[in-house]
Each structure stands twice: as C-alpha cells, then as structure tokens.
Amino acid sequence: MEFEEQKHGEVVVGLVSGRVDGLAAPDLEKNLNDIVERGDKDVLLDCSGMDYISSAGLRALLVGARACQQSGGNLALCALKPECKKVLEVSGFFAFLESFDTREDALAAEQDWAGRGA
C-alpha cells in the first residue's frame, strides 16, 4: 500500500493506492492517527488507486474515523472502485462513513460532512 497526503483547505486528502490487507492495514491506521495527532481533523481518503481492502483495512478505517470524530472532525471516502465499494457495503460501513463518487464531489460537499465530530 502507498499513502500520499495533500492539503485542500482544512481537509487533508489522503491518496490510498495498492492493497489494504492484513499486512498494510497497520500502516494506514498509523497514517490516519498521525494526521489527527498533528491537529488536522477532517480527512478525505481518495481510494481511486485502492485495488483491494480486507476486514483488517476496514478496521483501520474504523479506528481512523473514530480518531477524527473524537477530535471534532470526520472521515470520508471517495472514488471507490466497485469491488472495494461492495466490500464496504456488505460490511455495513456506509452506515457511518460517507462516500462520494469523485474527489471533486467530496470537496464540494465539504460543508456537509467535515467538522461533524463529537
């Protein structure tokens, strides 16, 4: 897995590419925790390069989302590939994670999902 950060206003855009499996999931979790610990609380994960995600990867997303929300922010996803979208759908993750078709849509709707943490 590869993770690249970009800043867009108040939102940190994380570009995830490759496989987020049991081996890579701890790295994703660490990346998300690092973002929150340095004070950024709204994270948009661009999953256009993500080929595969397992339950370990989903757990990393869950931990990351909780960290963002506890800091008063939120985590959202965009540009999920169909296979990965299905995985999140089956696992029920769309009940608490927002997902957008493109990065532009997500950033345009920033007011709706960002800064909605506890």
Added chain:
Amino acid sequence: MAADTPDLQSTVRYEPDDRPPALLAAGLGLQLAILTISGVVLTPLIVIQAAGGADAYLMWAVFGAVLVSGISTILQAVRVGRIGAGYVLLMGTSGAFIAVCITAIAEGGPAMLATLVIISSLFQFGLARRLSLFRRILTPPVAGTVIMLIPVTVMPIIFDLLGSVPDGTPAEAAPLSALVTLLVIVGIAVKATGMLRLWAPVAGVVAGALVGGYFGIYDTARIADAPWIGFPDAGAWPGLDLGFGPVFWTLLPGFVFVTLIGAIETIGDSLAIQRVSWRRPRAVNFRSVQGAVTADGVGNLLSGCVGTVPNTTYSTSISVTELTGVGARTVGISAGVIFVVLAFCPKLVSVILAIPNPVAGAYVSVLLAILFVVGMRVLLQDGLDYRNGMIAGVSFWIGVGFQNGVIFPEFFADLAGGLLQNGMTAGGLSALLLTLFVQLAEPRRRRLEVPFRISVLPEIRDFLAAFASRSGWGEEMTERLDSASEETLLTLLEHYRSEGPVGDAKRRLLVIAHKEREEAVLEFIASTGDANLEDQIALLSERATETPAEHEVSLRLLRHVASSVRHQQYHDTDIVTIRVKAPVH
C-alpha cells in the same frame, strides 16, 4: 451464501446443560432402559448359545454387558475430560459383533474373545485421537457398505435361532411365536406414531414370549431360580488369552474392522444427537464426537476386561430425545445408573434370558433389517454420485459373494486364515481399497504449510494465484480466493489471540486447495481455538444496518465471498473448509 437467523427448535424443552425435574429425568432414564435392555441382554445370549458356551459363562457375560452398558452410558453423558460426548447416548451390546464373537468363542474360547475385544478397542482410541485424518478414508460409501453387510453376515445365524427349541416342543411353537413377535413389532412400528412406535420391539418380544409361554418354551424355571439381588459366579470370568497365536491374528482384522465400523456408527449417532438436543442449531462439535468414540472405546475396553461382548451407541437415544424434547444429560446419567442396578438384579435380567430362541431370533431379525436401512442412509447421506455408487455396489456384492463362499473358494477360502470368509470384512476391505484408489488417482491436492501468523499472507496469495491459474480461472476468481483466505486467516488469528500468544514458530497453518467442478475448496488446518466460525456466521443478521461490531467484519466478508463455510473443531486441530464459486460469465 445465505445466513438467515437460524430457526429455533421449539420442541426442545431441555437442552444438555439444563436440569429438568429429577422425577422427569429418572422417568425418561427408566424408559430408555426398558426400551433397550432386551437388546443389551439378547446379544450375548445369542452369541454364547450359538458358540456353545456354558450357562455360567452366559450369566457372567450378561452381567458384564449390562454393567458396562451402564458405566459407558454414564461416561457418555457426564464427559470426563476427553472421554464422553456430553449428550444422552445410550450404550449397549452391538449386533454387529455377533458373527465375529461367535467365531472367536468357537475357535479360541471366551478368553480369546476377551483379548480380541481389548486389543481392538485400542484402535478406537487411535481413531478418536486422529479423527480428522480418518475422515477421507472412512467415507459414507465405506461405512454404509459395511453396515449393510453386517446383517448379511449375521442373518444365517439368526435364522437358525428361529427353529431352535427344546426337543418335544410342539411343531407350531417356534414358527408361531416368531411370527407373532415379527407381526407385532412391524405392525406397531408401521402404524403407530411418536413414542408408541419406540415401544414396538418391547411389545413384540412380550407378545412372542406370551405365545412361547403358552407352548411351554418360555423358561420360567430360570426366572424362579434366579435371586432378586446377586452377583454371578466370579469363577465364570474367562480371563484373557495372552498367547497371541495364529487364531488371534486371524480373527483380529475382523474385530478391528467391526470395531472401527462400530465407531462410525457412534460418530453418526453423536452427530445426530447434537442436532436434536439444542434449540438453536449449532455447527457440529467434533470434539464431542471424539469424546463419544473415546467413551465407546472405554466401554469396549471394559467389556473385554469383564469378558463380555463389545458395545456401541444405540440410536434409540436420538429418537427418544427428539420425541420427548429432553436432551438433558441427567437423563443419560439416570439410564446408566438404572443399568448398573439391573446388572445386580439377576431375576429381572432372567425375565429376558428366558425368552425363547424363536422370539429372540425374530426380534434381532427386525433390528438387523433396520440396521441394513441405516447403512443405506449412511451411504446416501452426502448424495451418491457415480463413483461412490460403483464403490458401494461392487463392494457390497463382493461381500455377499465371499460370505456365501462362491467367489473362487479354491483360492480364497484359506487366504489369511480365512479372513475373507466373512462378508463384512471382504466387502469392507474392497470398499476401503477402492476408496484409497480413487483418492490416490485424483489430481493431487495442493498444500502449503506456513507459520500461523499474518505475515504469511503474501505466500498464501502466491499459492492461491498459482492454484487458480492451474485451474483455468482468471483474476476475478483469484481475488475471491484472496479475500476468502485472508478473512479466514484473520478470523482464526483473532480467535487464537484470545486464547493466548499466537504466531510462535510451533503453531502452523496448513492450507489445502483443490478444484471441485466449478468451485474451489480451500481447507485451513490449524491448532485449536474455542469459537466456531460456522456458528458465528449463522448468528449474523442478514444485513448490517448499524455500525458493525469489529469482530463481525471478517465474518461478514467471509460470508459474502464464500458459498459455504464449514468449521470442524477437533481436540488439537481446527479444520475450516471454504467453498468459493467461480464467477459465471
């Protein structure tokens, strides 16, 4: 793969862990004992009479059979360590052993029988311990064929009993008493429903005994002479024949065979009792099955030490549990205690010993006929494809041929001390050899053995990619296999993490892959955890409508990608079998 909320069995009133009122448990235990005591007593009676054994030995053997049945039944219910199923599983003497026991006594004496029973029980302990390994060989075609052949080998002896009456008895006494027994048993079994049907054998024996009594062939003197409470002549204990001569080695294979087949019956009964004992259906607990086979082995070991015929589980337990809805262990304990008490009540046991041979013969004939049908059910339980049908059909007729001595007797009659003269042994060997041939002729299953930790994911992925490629599947299927294998590994690791440290070099994971038509079958074999994946998947709701619990995520994904998940938990080994359908284009 559907994972609806499992339907509750509303007919189950008391589960194994429940404690029903003492009177109810005692009453049901007594019912079980009455339903089965005649079977327990009649088998040693038939064996010893047919082999020409002395009456003192008969009394001792019957005492031993009833006593050991009681102890074994208690063991099955209570479950001490790894011994016992933890369910109501009645134990009693087995008609399957009639032929080999008669031969043992006739050719080597009662001491030879005792030694053979003890030695063959040791094979049962081995089978119980390595049950996961034997599953590929002791298949339904093998077990079913052997079970069907048991009546074929025993029936000639039983039919002889039908006409066995004292000199001077009216000519019509034997056929009439046998016919009445048969008609009552079959009539009630066919017409009655529920609990009444279970009483058919007892009713038939009583009716036949009454007819026999009318003709004076019911041995009332035996009953009158027997004390109410007593211990048989200890001098009649046969001891053990430790010579291990040619007769022993000739008879041993037949005993081992019947013992292992008896163990297969025990496996079947221990699977069935689990299904009817719980309100919510559960995945089969194979540790309980191992416990049942081990207790069966202990029962046989005790039988040999005591000097009586071997025992096995009685399917009556399952029928009674299903009908009454009471699966509580206290019922099994109660039945066992009653048997132990009955062993010391010779007068009560003599009521059964006094039964005329034609009546006993008719009763056992019905039991053997039912056993034949049990064999058919075992044969068909996983479906019957052409290959398994061929194995079963050919082996059955080989067994019949050898039993009747019509297959090149000039070559085979004396082979290995006459081993093939017994149809069950001959047919069983044939089924085993054919099954082994099929297993060996199959494309070799691919295996990968790795340390049991998450870092082996790339190795597993490469292994499955190569397997998928060889099987002619593309990327989509490879992804499915990746997902199924990763979720299985993550779930197993999670379970074992809760047990203690994992990932040390000693814990290994074996992955086996093979193709079955258009499905991949993956087996993950690891050392033990406690939770069962099948049960956990069955408890998932159909859709995740709320934030899913973390531990559920793997299970949901596994359920999504696999067409079936089977988790067999043995002592020391877990086997998770995943089936993944290839995508249809």
